[in-house]
Amino acid sequence: MQTTMSLAEVLLYLDLIKRKGKTPSKDELNMIVYHMDNYDQVKAFYNKIKEHKFEPPFGFYLSTLIHFIEDYEEYISLKNKILRTQRNRKRPFNKLFTNQILLCKSEEEALSILQEARDYGLNLDEKLWVAKFDSLEEIKKKQKEWKEEMKSSEAYNNFSSIGEKFEIMKSSYFKSLSQEHLKKIIVEPKSQDKGVVARQINTFTRSMYIKEYAKRVAQGICQLCDKEAPFLDKQGNPFLEVHHINYLSNGGEDKIDNVVALCPNCHRRIHMLEDEEDFKKILKKTSLI
Numbered sequence: 001m002q003t004t005m006s007l008a009e010v011l012l013y014l015d016l017i018k019r020k021g022k023t024p025s026k027d028e029l030n031m032i033v034y035h036m037d038n039y040d041q042v043k044a045f046y047n048k049i050k051e052h053k054f055e056p057p058f059g060f061y062l063s064t065l066i067h068f069i070e071d072y073e074e075y076i077s078l079k080n081k082i083l084r085t086q087r088n089r090k091r092p093f094n095k096l097f098t099n100q101i102l103l104c105k106s107e108e109e110a111l112s113i114l115q116e117a118r119d120y121g122l123n124l125d126e127k128l129w130v131a132k133f134d135s136l137e138e139i140k141k142k143q144k145e146w147k148e149e150m151k152s153s154e155a156y157n158n159f160s161s162i163g164e165k166f167e168i169m170k171s172s173y174f175k176s177l178s179q180e181h182l183k184k185i186i187v188e189p190k191s192q193d194k195g196v197v198a199r200q201i202n203t204f205t206r207s208m209y210i211k212e213y214a215k216r217v218a219q220g221i222c223q224l225c226d227k228e229a230p231f232l233d234k235q236g237n238p239f240l241e242v243h244h245i246n247y248l249s250n251g252g253e254d255k256i257d258n259v260v261a262l263c264p265n266c267h268r269r270i271h272m273l274e275d276e277e278d279f280k281k282i283l284k285k286t287s288l289i
Contacts (some may be wrong), residue, residue, distance in 0.1 A: 005163060007041045008204045015189045016169045018052040026057040027155035028162055030064050032102050034150050039070045044204060066143045094122055102135045171235035174212045182213050186256055207254050211242040218261035223285045224278060225266050241267045245282055258287045
């Protein structure tokens with residue numbers, strides 16, 4: 001079964017790698033991009049790379065990331081970063097300029113980019129490319145083509161090992177935090193967060209800490225049926241699922257007083273029956289937090 005990772009898991013994974021003083025490999029980065037659903041996710045991922053000052057292999061920028069940057073100014077910044085590292089080699093980086101043309105907004109900009117390419121030593125077909133400005137749909141097409149190519153790669157076939165490594169790292173990390181520390185990280189105002197905490201707890205990763213806190217409070221016992229979790233996961237942790245009492249889809253908030261940990265059976269029961277007595281029971285559990 002092919003492993004997937006949510007954006008929150010990806011960002012936490014990068015945080016944990018940074019804590020260990022390591023840098024993600026090109027294969028890891030490629031497969032992370034493969035699982036990004038939209039540009040907002042790519043942007044959050046790329047910002048995390050820059051935040052931690054990772055220096056990915058050059059090929060990752062040139063062969064992968066440039067296809068997924070959809071903001072024009074951000075693309076120029078990445079293009080210039082690539083050219084600065086390779087300027088003396090004068091390699092034929094046609095797609096650095098052609099992708100920029102696809103993102104620019106006018107014929108004048110396209111002509112300027114073509115001139116820049118000529119100054120760099122490239123001779124692009126002006127008649128072909130000057131008419132391709134503002135073609136985000138072609139950028140999207142290139143992204144789909146890249147993802148299709150990735151399906152036959154070794155990185156794609158080995159991605160499950162990344163997921164397994166992440167689960168081990170995540171379990172070890174959360175076990176190192178006391179329940180009190182975990183709660184402090186979640187509820188402390190972001191403006192007062194410092195250092196590693198400030199980088200880890202953001203709009204994407206905060207939910208993972210909340211889920212961990214809900215499970216920690218439950219202590220391996222379903223908060224509806226009051227029975228032990230049905231089994232242990234691969235890391236030896238009781239398997240419970242986190243449920244938002246007031247659904248996020250209905251405007252409920254992702255906060256520690258709106259979550260409980262349930263066994264899979266009770267989690268399905270809650271969603272299927274939406275029983276008022278069940279609701280009252282789990283709501284009482286949040287008052288103990």
